Amino acid sequence: MPENDFEKKVSSEMQELKFKPSEKVWLRVEERIRKKNKRRVFVIIFLLAGLALLGYWQRSNLFGEKGTEIVTTEKQKENNSKTEEETNSSSTIKQNTETTKQEETKNTSDKTVNNKSTVDRSVIDKKDVIVSKNEINRPKDKIKDEIKVKPAVKKTKIEDEPIVSIDVTSPNSNKNNPVEIDAKAKDTIVKTSPETIIKQDAVKQPEVKQVENKIDSAKAEVIEQEKIDIKKTDTLLKAEPEKVSPDPIVKKDSSEKKWKWGLHLTPGISFLNDNSISFGGLKMAGALDYQSSVGGGGGAAPPRQRPSDVKPGFAFQAGIFAQRRLSSRTSLSLGLQYGYYSNRLGIGYRRDSLLNYSQFSNMLDGNQDHVYNAGGDTVKYTNRYHFIELPLRFQWQLNKSKTNPFVWSTGFTIGQLIASNAIMYDTAFNGIYYQNKSQLNKTQFSLSTGFSWTIANNKRVQWNLGPVANIHLNRLIDNPFENKKYLFFVGLRTGILFNRKK
Amino acid sequence: MDTQKLVKECIREIPAAQRQLYDHFAETMLGICYRYTKSMDDAEDVLQDGFVKVFRNLHQYKYEGELGGWIRRIMVTTALNYLKKNSRYNHEFSYDNENLHPVVDDNPEIKMTGKELADLVRQLPLGYQTIFNLHAVEGFSHVEIGKMLGINEGTSRSQYARARALLISWIKKNDEVNNFKTGSYAGK
Numbered sequence: 001m002p003e004n005d006f007e008k009k010v011s012s013e014m015q016e017l018k019f020k021p022s023e024k025v026w027l028r029v030e031e032r033i034r035k036k037n038k039r040r041v042f043v044i045i046f047l048l049a050g051l052a053l054l055g056y057w058q059r060s061n062l063f064g065e066k067g068t069e070i071v072t073t074e075k076q077k078e079n080n081s082k083t084e085e086e087t088n089s090s091s092t093i094k095q096n097t098e099t100t101k102q103e104e105t106k107n108t109s110d111k112t113v114n115n116k117s118t119v120d121r122s123v124i125d126k127k128d129v130i131v132s133k134n135e136i137n138r139p140k141d142k143i144k145d146e147i148k149v150k151p152a153v154k155k156t157k158i159e160d161e162p163i164v165s166i167d168v169t170s171p172n173s174n175k176n177n178p179v180e181i182d183a184k185a186k187d188t189i190v191k192t193s194p195e196t197i198i199k200q201d202a203v204k205q206p207e208v209k210q211v212e213n214k215i216d217s218a219k220a221e222v223i224e225q226e227k228i229d230i231k232k233t234d235t236l237l238k239a240e241p242e243k244v245s246p247d248p249i250v251k252k253d254s255s256e257k258k259w260k261w262g263l264h265l266t267p268g269i270s271f272l273n274d275n276s277i278s279f280g281g282l283k284m285a286g287a288l289d290y291q292s293s294v295g296g297g298g299g300a301a302p303p304r305q306r307p308s309d310v311k312p313g314f315a316f317q318a319g320i321f322a323q324r325r326l327s328s329r330t331s332l333s334l335g336l337q338y339g340y341y342s343n344r345l346g347i348g349y350r351r352d353s354l355l356n357y358s359q360f361s362n363m364l365d366g367n368q369d370h371v372y373n374a375g376g377d378t379v380k381y382t383n384r385y386h387f388i389e390l391p392l393r394f395q396w397q398l399n400k401s402k403t404n405p406f407v408w409s410t411g412f413t414i415g416q417l418i419a420s421n422a423i424m425y426d427t428a429f430n431g432i433y434y435q436n437k438s439q440l441n442k443t444q445f446s447l448s449t450g451f452s453w454t455i456a457n458n459k460r461v462q463w464n465l466g467p468v469a470n471i472h473l474n475r476l477i478d479n480p481f482e483n484k485k486y487l488f489f490v491g492l493r494t495g496i497l498f499n500r501k502k
Numbered sequence: 503m504d505t506q507k508l509v510k511e512c513i514r515e516i517p518a519a520q521r522q523l524y525d526h527f528a529e530t531m532l533g534i535c536y537r538y539t540k541s542m543d544d545a546e547d548v549l550q551d552g553f554v555k556v557f558r559n560l561h562q563y564k565y566e567g568e569l570g571g572w573i574r575r576i577m578v579t580t581a582l583n584y585l586k587k588n589s590r591y592n593h594e595f596s597y598d599n600e601n602l603h604p605v606v607d608d609n610p611e612i613k614m615t616g617k618e619l620a621d622l623v624r625q626l627p628l629g630y631q632t633i634f635n636l637h638a639v640e641g642f643s644h645v646e647i648g649k650m651l652g653i654n655e656g657t658s659r660s661q662y663a664r665a666r667a668l669l670i671s672w673i674k675k676n677d678e679v680n681n682f683k684t685g686s687y688a689g690k
Binding site (some may be wrong): 006007009010011013014015016017018019020021022024025026028029030032033306427438439478479480 | 515536549553620670
């Protein structure tokens with residue numbers, strides 16, 4: 001047997017070796033393939049759910065409390081009107097025609113207030129939040145007024161009873177000391193309804209004829225007192241709409257909560273981040289093209305070159321964005337930007353002659369001009385990637401300063417690769433580099449985070465500056481003979497935000 | 503089989519096409535996995551991992567060369583990764599502490615089937631087995647093997663020589679036993 005015949009014989013025998021795998025192998029393979037697809041769907045659902053939750057949280061933060069306030073205010077209004085009605089009814093019984101007239105005036109003013117509030121409520125539905133804030137402020141004032149009104153009305157009640165009863169029981173007591181009388185007669189007054197008081201009056205009047213004149217004078221005093229009180233109440237109610245003045249701070253918010261727009265430029269560096277977990281096969285993968293190797297088997301073939309190390313390159317992002325304030329310390333921005341990323345690698349001499357080999361030409365992309373030898377450091381090649389991106393960022397102000405906010409931002413970006421000159425490693429021909437766009441994942445999803453300081457803030461523009469980082473979630477290059485590569489970007493963001501004219 | 507159509511359908515994740523591709527190549531690929539492992543269960547594990555990789559990366563196949571060759575490369579890579587990662591093989595995957603065997607510079611006539619030969623190769627220590635498979639069967643040079651396994655070229659050469667010698671001695675013994683059984687040994 002001649003030299004190497006042993007290897008040839010072994011090789012031919014072994015190549016023909018075949019075994020039928022058990023059915024469970026396919027079942028597992030199928031399960032894993034499907035699982036991966038499911039995982040993709042779950043990731044998308046998870047991201048969408050996250051965004052939805054964020055939106056819901058923001059919405060509830062913005063409108064939830066105000067909604068409650070509005071409801072509370074309406075309830076308070078109802079309660080107040082009830083109290084007023086009760087007060088009115090009790091006083092009406094005792095008051096004369098003049099009082100009734102005044103009460104009518106009071107009711108009219110109430111109606112005016114109610115009508116106004118109804119109009120305002122309709123405005124809440126139609127207009128933005130600021131109007132509703134005004135509406136919210138209004139009842140608060142009213143409540144204050146109510147608080148002012150209530151004691152006066154009660155006082156009237158209290159004064160009614162003691163003056164009469166004191167006159168009956170102790171005619172010599174001091175009429176001008178209602179406080180003392182109040183203290184004594186408090187329980188009776190609280191428990192006694194207006195009807196009872198009238199009945200009591202009716203019973204007492206025929207019995208105590210001697211003090212009739214005094215009662216009359218007392219009644220007159222009571223009426224006068226009530227007149228004064230009602231006048232006071234009336235004045236307060238009438239003055240109420242005048243007191244409600246639009247809050248200037250709220251107005252300021254209204255302009256802040258509209259969309260503002262801005263520009264940004266973020267120079268930095270980008271690099272391809274290897275996934276170290278799956279690196280086990282890298283060295284082997286780099287040298288595994290025994291099938292397409294020119295040398296074929298045996299030791300005659302030249303050594304195959306490994307993929308070159310990829311170094312970071314210049315990158316930048318530039319674009320426009322629209323920003324909307326969600327609350328006093330949070331905001332959301334949507335943008336459209338151009339992203340340029342690059343990385344550098346040292347490669348060997350050109351092997352364009354390979355393009356002439358008909359047997360190899362179908363292996364390479366038709367559009368490319370050059371093929372490079374892997375290994376060596378003859379040529380410094382820059383892989384360039386041009387993206388159009390849609391960033392969505394959520395910003396959270398970490399400090400309380402209004403003039404120089406310090407903001408943490410995080411977000412999600414969808415990008416589409418529009419052009420690239422990137423070259424890919426292939427184990428063919430003992431290791432070459434050539435353009436292979438089919439290995440590029442054109443749609444990229446990335447997470448971003450960063451901080452920014454407002455360095456200048458005036459009425460027209462707001463300048464901010466801070467570091468940002470983008471981590472791409474899916475592989476940029478899908479090459480079975482190289483590691484999984486994810487794009488990573490770090491930069492310094494300079495932004496300018498245009499404030500709206502006030 | 504229209505490879506191009508089949509690959510496209512597999513990329514579109516049509517189950518029937520995926521099954522067809524698997525059925526077409528599974529037996530050959532299990533033969534490869536079998537040579538690199540010590541048991542059929544392990545070989546099937548490698549086959550499973552390898553086919554998952556194949557289906558996930560099929561969009562990168564460019565229709566040049568044979569699809570079988572492309573899948574084969576992935577299987578060999580997967581097998582080597584499996585040997586490195588699997589704890590059962592880790593302690594065996596050593597290249598320097600093997601028992602020395604005399605180098606037999608001989609080219610015996612092989613009367614064995616592929617299966618018998620593969621079984622003999624699988625009885626070699628793991629390091630020998632791997633290097634023997636990579637050089638004698640897959641056709642890698644010792645430089646390439648050295649890079650792949652992270653060893654020196656010289657180590658690969660010496661390991662291969664030892665593996666070859668050991669295997670030849672086993673083949674000879676096997677032949678003697680067979681001759682003895684058939685009676686041809688006595689006649690000689």
